[in-house]
Each structure stands twice: as C-alpha cells, then as structure tokens.
Amino acid sequence: MNESSLSPGSEAEDSSPAFRYDASLAEEIEVEWQRRWLEEGTYQAANPLGPLSSQEVDTRPKLFVMDMFPYPSGSGLHVGHPLGYIGTDVFARYKRMVGYNVLHTMGYDAFGLPAEEHARQTGEHPRSNTENNIANMQRQLDRLGLGHDKRRSIATTDVSYYRWTQWIFLQIFQSWYDTEVNRARPISELEDLLSSGARATSDGRPWAEMDETEKRRELDHWRLAYLGDAPVNWCPALGTVLANEEVTSEGRSERGNHPVFRRPMKQWMMRITAYADRLLEDLERLDWTDSIKTMQRNWIGRSEGAQIGFETSSGSKIEVFTTRPDTLFGTTAMVLAPEHPLVDALTAKTWPEDTPPLWRGNAETPGEAVDNYRRKVSDLTDLERQENQAKTGVYIGAHCAVPVNGHRVPIFIADYVLMGYGTGAVMSVPGQDQRDWDFAKAFEIEIIRTVEPPSTFEGEAYAGDGAAINSGFLNGLHIDDAKRAITDWLEREGHGLRTVTYKLRDWLFSRQRYWGEPFPIVYDDTGLALAVPENQLPVELPELIDWAPRTLDEESDPEPPLGRATEWAVATYDLGDGELPYTRELNTMPQWAGSCWYYLRYLDPNNEERFVDPMVERYWMTDSDGGVGGVDLYVGGVEHAVLHLLYARFWHKVLFDLGHVSGPEPFQRLYNQGYIQAAAYQDQRGIYVDAEDVVESGGEYFYEESPVTRTFGKMGKSLKNSVTPDDMYSAYGADTLRLYEMFMGPLDQDRPWETKSVIGSHRLLQRVWRNLIDESTGAVTVVDTAPSDSLKRILHRTIAAVGEAMEGLRFNSAIARITELNNELSRRAEPVSREVARALVLMLGPLVPHIAEELWKRLGNSNSIVHEQFPAAQPDFLVDESVELPVQVNGKVRSRIVVESGLEEEALRGAALSDPRIEELLRGKEIRKVIVIQDRLVNIVAS
C-alpha cells in the first residue's frame, strides 16, 4: 500500500491525529492487504508435484494445519465461531515464518440434515441456499484475514468432490475384512479364496455348489459396506433413520429432539466393528487429549470375558456373555431380553407346579405372561425405561443348568437385559452384581455370594476383589486368578470360550433424504446391490422439484425423496452383460460421509484421475519424525469426539489397508479449542433481554432501570447475547478482534466474551503504531542507530519467550510478552531503533497480519512479511551481566543480592551469607544447610 493512498482520519474524528491507528485506518489497511494477498497468491502452499507444485523444489519441512470445517449456517457468524480459525491461522503463520511449508485452507461441510431442514422451511432449493450461505460465510471469514490457500477449498456438495466420496464408498463396498491378517482386502481376493476352498463360506456350503445369485449373496455377506436388516433408529418426524451416534440417551434425535423408534429395516451399514480393536489400540499413538481418547474408548466399549453355554430343559443352549465368569457358581437365575430369539421356543405351555405367584405376572400361562410383558415393554419409551430402574420381568416356565455345578435355575425375561449388547442373555449373579441383586430381591430369588466381601462391607452386591467362596475348585482364588481358572475349565469342558464384546455397533449409513451423496449402487432383478462402474461416476443428484422429506408417523415406512425422481431412479449401465436398465439406490449418505476424507482432498483438490495423488498424499501426511502421520494439527470442538473423529479414522484405516493412503491415522495431533461464552441477562419474568443494553452499577445489572440477573452461556439468538465480528470490525478492525480473541486466555479453555475489554488489545496496536509512526504526519520515526545493550537484552528475551509461547499455542502469553516489550519502548520515549522495530513487527506478524504487513512495508521492505524469517533470539543477550536474586532464610525471602550472572555456587553462597541483612538474621543461629541454585536463588536453612 502506498502512503499516499491512505487518507487522513475521517472528519468526525478530526480532534485525533490524522495518522492515528483507529478503526477506519485499520479497515483501510486490512482491506487493501487482503486484496493484495489474494492477488499475489501469498498463502498458496506448494505440492511436491502436479498442478499445485512450484517451480523450485521445496526443501522446507511440511506442516499440515487444519480446522474442523464448518457447516455453512445461514444465520451468520458471531465472535465465538472464528476462535479456532484464528488460532490455527496464527500458528500456521508462525510456522511458515520459522521455515515450514504450511498447508492451511478451509472448506464447507454442506450436505446433511440441517441444510435440508432450512431449505424445507424457506422453500428454497438446498443447493442455492447452501451456495448463498457459503458465499456469505466466506465473506465474513475473509474479512478476518485468514491465510488460507483458497485454491484448495472444497465443499462436500461439489459434484467434483462427492464423485470421490462415492468412489471411496465403492472401495469400501468392494472390500471385506480378513481377520486372519487383520486388514481389509479387495472382495475379488475373497472370491478366489472361496472358490479355491481356502476359506469356508459363511454357512459352510461349497462355493462350487452355489448358483450365480447365491455367490453374489455370499460375497455381499462379507462386504465392509452391506445391506443389513437390523433394528435401526427410525425418526418419523425427520422422515429418516439415524445412526446410534445421532440418537440421545433419552431416545430422541440429536437434531430437533424428535422421538426415535427402534425398528428392523433394510439399510446400508458400514462394518466399523471390524476395526474396533485397531481404533482402540491406535489411540495410543495419537497426540490427542485424554478426555477425547477416553470418550472414544468408552464408545468402543471393549470388554473381555467369556461366552458360556447353558443347557435348557428343552435341549437348546442359551449363550450368555459375562465379564465375571469367576462368579459362575453364584448364578441363581437366567435372564433373557424380551426379544431374545429363544424365548418363544423355551416358554412352557403351563406353569410348573410350584411356580410362585410373584413370578407369573398375573397370567394363566407362561405364554400369556410373556405376551403381556413384551407388550408392556414395547410401549415404554427409552426414556421411561431409563428413568424407571425398578426391576420387572416374568418367569417363562423353563429352566437351564449352570454348567459348572449342574444347578437348575429358572429362566426369566426382563427388560433390564438388552438385546443389543452381548448375546441378549445374562447369567444372574445377585451376589456380585447390583442389577441382579435388585432383580433377585424383586422376585425372591436365592442369593449366593461367591466373593468374600471385607468384614466392613455393608452394601448389597459386592463387586470388589476378594477370595472366592462357595465356588468349588475356585475357592480362595482372587478375581483375576479365578477368572483364568474357570475360563480354562469352560474351554476344556466345551462349555464356553474367552470372548471380547464391544459396545460399538456397525455404522448405519443410509438416510432417507434428498440433500446428500447418492449411493453409487444399482439393483438388478435379483434385488442384490451392484456397484456403478468407477468410470460412470459421479452419480449426480437429480434436480427435484419436490425434494422435501415428509414427516411421517411411527407406523409408516421411510420414503426416500429420490424415489420421486422416477426417471432418475432407473439407469442404464453396462455391467458386463451389455446395456441394461437397473434401478438405483434411493437413499443418500449421511452428513458424516463428506467429512470423513476432506483433509485428503485439500491436498490435491483438482485431481480428476484420483481422489488424491499418492505422492502428494505421502508428502503431506507422512511424519518425518517417525510418528503415526496424518494432519499435523487438527483444531476443533470437543462435540465431534466420537462421531466425526471415529468415522474419519475408520475410513482412513480402510483406505490404508487398500493401499490408497500412506499411514493408519488421519489426525496425528488433535486440539480442542474452548468456547466463547457470553453474559446473558434475564428480567424478573425470566425473559432474556438484549445483553447489549444492560448496564452495570455497583455489581448489579439493570435493563431499562429494572434489575436483571446474569448468567453465562453460548452466544446466540436465544440468549440475546450475540456479538458479531462485523460489530468489532467497525469499532476496532479485524486485527484487534484477532488479537483480543487470542489474548483472552489459552486456546483450549472456555472464556467469557467481554466487549469492554477489547479496547485493551486495540490500545496495544495503537501504541505499537505510535512507537514507529508519527501520528500527525504518518512519517516513520524509526532510527538507524543501534539499540542499547539493555534494550537488546529485553528484546532477545522477548523473542525467546514469544517463540516458545507460539510453539505451545499459548498465544495469550506471547501477546503479553510483546506488550511488555512495547511498553518498554513507550517508556523510553525515544525514537525506536530499526533493529528493534523490525523484530517487534515480525513477532506481531502471525497475530495481526495486516498492521504488521503495513508497518513492514513502511519500514522499507518490499517483500511480504508472511514469508519473512521469525526473529531468532541471540543467546548472548539472553543472560544479563548481573542478576538480582532472592536470598531466603528457611524458605522466606529476606533479602536480595546483585551478583554477576553465572556466578559459581561457592561464590554465590559467600555473597548471600555476607549480605548485611542476612548476617543480622542469622546471628545466634546455626546454619544447617545452604541451597544454591545458580542465577535463581539462595536458601539458607538455619535454626
């Protein structure tokens, strides 16, 4: 920017100097530099090859910094949204200045329910609505001066992007999980194994005896993406099924809070359970917070135990899963989930003679009792079931035998046993399990303790460790040994096996929605799925007029909106038998699909041949330090702890197994930014009032003279406490907003927004500007004389501290140190030497790029500050010639001495002991010990 292009401050502010750094000057600087950066491609990151490579071979180390890309909301940004984006921008800019080839860009997660719900309410087509929202959000973000490589930006709704989402789906569809080598392999390899007999088919029938349809059905059985017929979460209000992860623990949809019903339906599933152990184990190799790792571990929910078979009176065997096989001798009942498949066969015709009335559920026959109970249970919502933890159930008139001692125990059905976990059957051991204890109390079932509780134990079921009792050959063994002994016995005698069970279920992957990726799948007259050939991709969404999903009731079936595109729904392909018509899959993919691999497309966004070039992928995703690889820094909210992060890891592992990516994990380092909270005020009726208009007086808050109460919460319309970036741009400029957001506190912590504090960050920039520029003439006041030694020491200590803080993402500390340096310059009230000015401006570069770039230019530099070297601290100036250090007596500071730095221990000890004040305090005391820490302190222990 030319100085002449800067107009003096506006008329309204003519009392302030013409070249003061204020909001209007900030805006001029910011808009102009944003224009130039775009024009000059300042933030473009070079690939090692291909269309995005640069002329010269890049020898710098790479760094891939990424934000969780946003859903383009129509309601616009508030100041809380860009916190993480500013954080990654500062870090990326800093790393660029210390020599990295940094890739940083931004995209949009634009498919999915929210876009469609919005479109449904406004009547606007999802695509045009989405595109408008993206444009609006991009405009707001651009004004922040984020240093993104815009050539690499994608939206998941771009046809050129979802073409490859479909391609990846086909990779998964065309694969199976080989548990022998513990990785996914192409389905064609399975076909070879089956036909040669090297692998047995799922039901043991020889491959050669199967006809073509049966062979296809057999292969479908093994695929990583398959059509499952399991109970799914059906949400009639949204007109779609949902993944387990999208349903709250109250049994409602996470989006919209609508009721969700469990119903068996044929839906696309992804075999994520095949990866459960690897998803769990590889967490160890990731630099993520413990809390996120714990959440993923809990979600996967691995538990080790044994599967044990119980012979029933009718001959069939009930399999149970237990983590406590050591308590087998304490089993006094068998409890099945009401939906358990063996219930009908096991239920007796009549009540056995001595059946207690309590067990009969007021029914004439066991069959009637079971029917009644099942009806009662299915009428309960998940919430009611959860709230009411009292144990209910009925006896089904049958018995089974405890394998280890042959005891006959009664079989019940009860809703506290869930069909969806383990085998849907539980050996009830009331002595060691509180749920079983409660059930036993309710039905007057015998209780046998098999672990000796401590004498002080006063509880009911005892789950702690202790010696086994009442347990035959296990007696005296503690839990771990007893488990081992009984499991060995069970395996030897053929009654059970060591087993691992997971809470993780396969991922329900289809949605009855319009605004999502169509499946690249068609069906022929067998009703079996066929892949659309790769060279026929993309399968584009049809332009529908009537795209809105219908709100349905519980009894109805989902109606995919794509079914209304009757012409589209039939397609002609040559799948090996010549051109034939096929019917299309009418479901679409869930929103999570697009976000499972966008980081890979950033690397090579325009590649028409592959989803990403393998060399480019290896360059950006491999860790030269021997780490697990993946994105070097991924910043986003903690709300994606299980959903997005688990799905993306799963897809990445499949791609890794198939040789399409170079490492097993997508995100090496994950960092969760905090949220910006804001004060919200309620009047006496509890109604929220505009936070902007509340005034504080003596610790109380008032709105239009009436007292209001203050709480803190997420910024938004409902709490009437939003502050927009645009408000801040017009009051202070984008650099001030960036600086304030980074100064508020550590990036990973929630923090309360305080508009009145923003002025502090603005003042810093104003003072920096004033230290280098004459506010009334706009002339640079920097001089070419060398700085004094004392100032150089301050400068280099600042450089060292700022560098360290930047590395550790502690931008608040970096800003504090820069402020100290600048305060020192102000205090000295003399022209600033160029050497100091350069370093100061360079350190500000990552934080406030516009003003830094402008000052850099005014200091006489013609190249952009973005690619300059971050200042390096000179070690000579990090130590003072002399240091003042405290002398403690018994741990309390009693004096200070000034000594030359680096003084040896003995000399330091002498100096401390000869200090007059210390001498006086020590008079008449015995010195027991003197602790000397060079350049830090001396502590004298005396009594």
Add this chain to the structure above:
RNA sequence: GCCCGGAUGGCGGAAUGGCAGACGCAGAGGGCUUAAAACCCUCCGUUCCUAACGGAGCGUGUGGGUUCGAAUCCCACUCCGGGCACCA
C-alpha cells in the same frame, strides 16, 4: 453411580518444583486540556506496625503429606464444568 477436566485479586488470566498475581480489563490519583474524551505517568491481593522510608504476618477451593522450598508433586474431601450410564 462411573470416567475425564477445572478451582489463583473486583474480572480474564501468568507462573508446571525456586521472588505468586506477568499482561490486560475495571478502579484510584496525577499530568495535558477552558472543559470533556483521547493520550501520557503513578498506584492497585489482604491484615497489621510506622509520621514516613520501610517492615512483619496471612494468602493460589478445604484438610493432610513429600521437600531446604509446593499454585505446581502425592493422598483425602468440597464445589463447578463435560462425557457415559440397567453394557452383564
């Protein structure tokens, strides 16, 4: 209930075994100004002693421990935030 975080002045926070409260906001006093704003300078945890300079005690949620020395490490507890939850 279980699992993860966290607690430091009026407020946001700094210090990760070595001078607690850096830096900022708010507040007080002063300078400049006819005046106000802006700007600049000084003070600003708390109690006590002193006319003052200074000095002493207390102090990082609570109680204990380790250590010459603890905001920082260990144990127990309280409160706040988040996650999971009839998962056998």
